[in-house]
Amino acid sequence: MSTEKGPNFLEEIIAEDVKNGKHGGRVLTRFPPEPNGYLHIGHSKSICVNFGLAAHFGGKTNLRFDDTNPEKEETEYVESIKTDIRWLGFTWANEFYASDYFPQLFAFAVKLIEQGLAYVDDSSPEEIASMKGTPTEPGKDSPFRARSVEENLDLFTRMKNGEFRDGEKVLRARIDMASPNMHFRDPILYRIKHTAHHRTGNHWCIYPMYDFAHGQSDAIEQITHSICTLEFEVHRPLYEWFIEKLGLYTSRQYEFARLNLNYTVMSKRKLLQLVQEKHVSGWDDPRMPTISGLRRRGYTPESVRNFAERVGVARRENIIDVGLLEFCVREDLNRRATRAMVVLDPLKLIIENLPEGHVEHLPTENNPEAEEKTTREIPFGRELWIERDDFMEVPEKKYFRLAPGKMVRLKSAYIVECTGFEKDASGHITAVLARYIPESKSGHDNSGLQVKGVIHWVHAPSAVPCEVRLYDRLFRVEDPSSEAGDFKDYINPDSLTVVKGAMAEPCLNAAKPGEHFQFMRKGYFVPDADSSAGHPVFNRTVTLKDGWGKQKEN
Numbered sequence: 001m002s003t004e005k006g007p008n009f010l011e012e013i014i015a016e017d018v019k020n021g022k023h024g025g026r027v028l029t030r031f032p033p034e035p036n037g038y039l040h041i042g043h044s045k046s047i048c049v050n051f052g053l054a055a056h057f058g059g060k061t062n063l064r065f066d067d068t069n070p071e072k073e074e075t076e077y078v079e080s081i082k083t084d085i086r087w088l089g090f091t092w093a094n095e096f097y098a099s100d101y102f103p104q105l106f107a108f109a110v111k112l113i114e115q116g117l118a119y120v121d122d123s124s125p126e127e128i129a130s131m132k133g134t135p136t137e138p139g140k141d142s143p144f145r146a147r148s149v150e151e152n153l154d155l156f157t158r159m160k161n162g163e164f165r166d167g168e169k170v171l172r173a174r175i176d177m178a179s180p181n182m183h184f185r186d187p188i189l190y191r192i193k194h195t196a197h198h199r200t201g202n203h204w205c206i207y208p209m210y211d212f213a214h215g216q217s218d219a220i221e222q223i224t225h226s227i228c229t230l231e232f233e234v235h236r237p238l239y240e241w242f243i244e245k246l247g248l249y250t251s252r253q254y255e256f257a258r259l260n261l262n263y264t265v266m267s268k269r270k271l272l273q274l275v276q277e278k279h280v281s282g283w284d285d286p287r288m289p290t291i292s293g294l295r296r297r298g299y300t301p302e303s304v305r306n307f308a309e310r311v312g313v314a315r316r317e318n319i320i321d322v323g324l325l326e327f328c329v330r331e332d333l334n335r336r337a338t339r340a341m342v343v344l345d346p347l348k349l350i351i352e353n354l355p356e357g358h359v360e361h362l363p364t365e366n367n368p369e370a371e372e373k374t375t376r377e378i379p380f381g382r383e384l385w386i387e388r389d390d391f392m393e394v395p396e397k398k399y400f401r402l403a404p405g406k407m408v409r410l411k412s413a414y415i416v417e418c419t420g421f422e423k424d425a426s427g428h429i430t431a432v433l434a435r436y437i438p439e440s441k442s443g444h445d446n447s448g449l450q451v452k453g454v455i456h457w458v459h460a461p462s463a464v465p466c467e468v469r470l471y472d473r474l475f476r477v478e479d480p481s482s483e484a485g486d487f488k489d490y491i492n493p494d495s496l497t498v499v500k501g502a503m504a505e506p507c508l509n510a511a512k513p514g515e516h517f518q519f520m521r522k523g524y525f526v527p528d529a530d531s532s533a534g535h536p537v538f539n540r541t542v543t544l545k546d547g548w549g550k551q552k553e554n
């Protein structure tokens, strides 16, 4: 967790607590997702902070599903969350569910009622809202605020027993309708929902609110440092009020700034809309900022963790450039990706001074950046595929690739000189003709020739036709949520380009998801699960370069 930047403010607080023997020197954090969607890159920051801090101090982290909203929560989400945390490389000490604490939370509510600190309110949601006041004006007491303890106990029990309809009654804390902190103005503790829960089924028809579940769950688990994002800062006094009034273990809440990224949206509610309205193929669409989307896109756990580390932990809100995320994955893939040749827009190159059927196998380095250098062999012969834009009939200035009379090096192979080209009746170029220079073989070049351009190519008879999916940002503006109208109006119509007839070198036929490739001159790619035998599909993880690194790396 520590970086060259020095310890962050949370590390300082925890180090001090450990030194002073607070919590017996113990560190136990928790990651508390609500299983109402898939995790996104923002959550990965919280995961790295919670698990990272605990690991740094020899402590542990619980995974706790904050499942108190039955309509929105599903087992599918629980499973995806577990998969994603494991993929990121973290192991939780315990898997807990807020719903496991429903009986205890109910008992806590009864305890508050008995102390005169909670009451059943028959007001409608609209009436409650209208009596809430504003930050500058006090609220009004509900006409039901003075109910006796006995009446409240009876009504709350009947709420639990299912005697009332949804919205007919709520349980509220009796605190202070004039408090400057709006969260203290008699917050709702329980509401009635006749809805089945993904784990407790129809056992309960009253469900606790976030504020009444979260701190108490922390206390039950004896969490030492309850770390969350800044929007919960205003909830902290209430968190502490419940712990104090109920006499529970004193977990303490700390807040840090949430991760915001440009050119994307990160609320699960918005991501769910993109999925349900089919703007993307699913939660794991490679354009989604979800962890499963990033994984399918070819991001590595190391790159995501490294990104979280670079972003750091602070209390000041800011927006991170998505270029930093791309920079992190590029840096990681540069050292792990196998270099391979794939032609996206194929044009035939015929080497006239090689006989038909001639095949030789040329060694090529798998990855010049890897610590251990390895090579493989690639076939070379008379007919090759090259990129259509690596040939120009009439070359522009400073064009160092193929044009009549010009020479270029074929990567890992030979220098070739363009001797002509063929066109069809409509003027479309159908093939480029060339001769190769036998003395110019890569690694054994004694031709004495100097050529400026190097291009990639694929041996045509053994090429594997494949599909290549090129992704761009899902949104065309930096902050789609703050623009006028609906955020979906700002979806980038060109966020996906599907290239159907690409030609890959033979080794890519057997590529599996999770393997990483650099398609030379084209970017980093990963096989997609949509691949089938003889027809691989590749996702572009990221292009090879952008200006971001130069401008902002310091």
Ligand code: ATP
Residues within 6 Å of the ligand: 031, 032, 033, 034, 035, 041, 042, 043, 045, 046, 066, 227, 228, 229, 257, 258, 259, 260, 266, 267, 268, 269
């Ligand atoms: P969203 O608003 O995206 O739907 P959420 O906060 O409702 O997310 P939870 O499942 O409640 O999602 O989040 C679990 C934990 O992850 C919380 O502690 C929350 O503070 C943290 N978290 C969520 N989004 C971010 C973010 N963008 N940056 C850092 N932490 C985040």
Ligand code: MG
Residues within 6 Å of the ligand: 034
């Ligand atoms: Mg939440």
